Amino acid sequence: MKLKQLVIPMTKYIKTFLLTNNMKFTKADIIKNIEKKIQKLIKLGKTKEALKFRHFHSQEDMRDDFYNKLFMWGYAKDKSEREKLFKEAKEIAGKIPELKGWPSNARKFWDIQSYGWSGKIPKEIRLFIKKELGVLKGKNLSLGCGSYPYVEDSVLLDFSSEMLKSAKGSKKVVHDLEEKKLPFKDDSFDSVTMVFVADYIKNLRNLFQEIRRVLNKDGRLMIVQSKKPIDDFYRMHEKKHLVGVDLKKILANFGVDVEEKKVGNRVLVFVEAKKLTFINKRR
Numbered sequence: 001m002k003l004k005q006l007v008i009p010m011t012k013y014i015k016t017f018l019l020t021n022n023m024k025f026t027k028a029d030i031i032k033n034i035e036k037k038i039q040k041l042i043k044l045g046k047t048k049e050a051l052k053f054r055h056f057h058s059q060e061d062m063r064d065d066f067y068n069k070l071f072m073w074g075y076a077k078d079k080s081e082r083e084k085l086f087k088e089a090k091e092i093a094g095k096i097p098e099l100k101g102w103p104s105n106a107r108k109f110w111d112i113q114s115y116g117w118s119g120k121i122p123k124e125i126r127l128f129i130k131k132e133l134g135v136l137k138g139k140n141l142s143l144g145c146g147s148y149p150y151v152e153d154s155v156l157l158d159f160s161s162e163m164l165k166s167a168k169g170s171k172k173v174v175h176d177l178e179e180k181k182l183p184f185k186d187d188s189f190d191s192v193t194m195v196f197v198a199d200y201i202k203n204l205r206n207l208f209q210e211i212r213r214v215l216n217k218d219g220r221l222m223i224v225q226s227k228k229p230i231d232d233f234y235r236m237h238e239k240k241h242l243v244g245v246d247l248k249k250i251l252a253n254f255g256v257d258v259e260e261k262k263v264g265n266r267v268l269v270f271v272e273a274k275k276l277t278f279i280n281k282r283r
Contacts, residue, residue, distance in 0.1 A: 066092040066099065070112070073233075074120075086233070106237045110146075111162035113234075117147040121196075126150075128263045129195060129224055132270065136222065138190025141214065142169065143177060143207075144197035150224075151193055157182075177201055180210075187216040195224040199238045204250065215275040223271035227260060243269050 069089035076082045093099040103109045113120070130150045142154040147166045149156055156169035159176040175183055178201065192211050201207055211221055227243045229235060242250060256273040 062092055062096055063099075066096065067115075103236060107159060109237060110158075110160040114147050114160060114162040114166065117163065117166075121148070122264070122266075125263050125266060125268070128261075129268070132261070133193060133195075133222060133224075136191040136193070136220065139188070140191045140193060141184070141189045143192060143194045143211075144200070145169070145195075150195055151191075154193070155184075155189070177207055178203060180206060182210045182214055184214045186213055187219075188214045189219060190216055191220045191222065193222045193224075196226065196230075198223055198225060198242050199235075199240060202239045204242075212275055217275060219275040221256075221271075221273040221275075223269075225269040225271070227267040227269050 066089055069085045069092065073082055073085040073089065076085060090103065093102040099108065099112075101108050102112060126148065133150050136151055140151045140154040142149045142151060142156050145154070145156040145158050145163070145167055146160075147163045149167055149169055152168075153170045155171045155173065156164060156167050157173045157175050157177075158164050158167075159174060161174050164172045164174065173183060177197075192215060198204060208221075215221065225243055229241050235241075240246075256271050259270045259272075261268050261270060
């Protein structure tokens with residue numbers, strides 16, 4: 001489901017049904033014609049099928065409402081209005097099996113955010129980061145890539161399968177970065193990138209050790225962070241906001257260089273570490 005479809009999202013099943021019956025794609029026509037289909041099934045004595053179809057359509061209505069609430073939330077500027085829309089979306093999600101647990105369930109939260117994800121990061125910032133990371137050569141591993149990888153032809157890893165569906169890369173891997181091992185052999189990559197990801201990892205020390213393992217001898221780790229905290233909505237699954245002094249302290253034992261760069265009104269923090277400069281010692 002793409003961002004432009006959020007106002008009236010429809011499943012592939014309903015679209016196929018409408019096309020087969022040469023029906024119009026307006027909200028009123030959808031409701032009218034599906035009701036006709038239900039009544040026809042009842043007349044044919046297919047009551048169970050009609051009830052199943054009605055339940056399916058009812059679920060679709062709730063899904064429509066859920067995505068509409070999120071769509072409106074994205075444009076609402078008033079805090080009270082945003083809180084109201086968020087609360088309503090949460091209540092609706094609790095009634096839909098595949099959405100139940102949103103937004104507290106991290107995987108479901110990011111699966112939902114996958115729709116139109118690249119558009120939620122300003123184009124100016126996306127292009128700037130892409131240019132900065134353009135210096136990387138060879139085989140790159142993009143950790144927590146989301147649906148918008150910044151290095152072309154990367155091996156993409158994310159724990160949200162929905163994020164990976166629209167992402168473009170040489171290979172896609174569904175994996176939770178909190179697990180002890182990365183699913184790759186030693187010395188597999190020339191570089192590893194983490195863009196707006198570090199704040200969401202609880203066991204960063206273990207992850208950095210794993211990154212060190214999968215990098216080749218001349219490999220480089222590139223991390224990009226926002227110095228200023230992002231919208232509270234996207235911080236609900238954040239472990240800790242890591243920038244400036246805190247970030248340098250945590251990563252100092254790994255021999256990293258930290259540089260701040262301004263893009264418009266936002267300051268980005270770029271962290272670079274070469275495998276040969278990683279130092280294995282405790283804080």
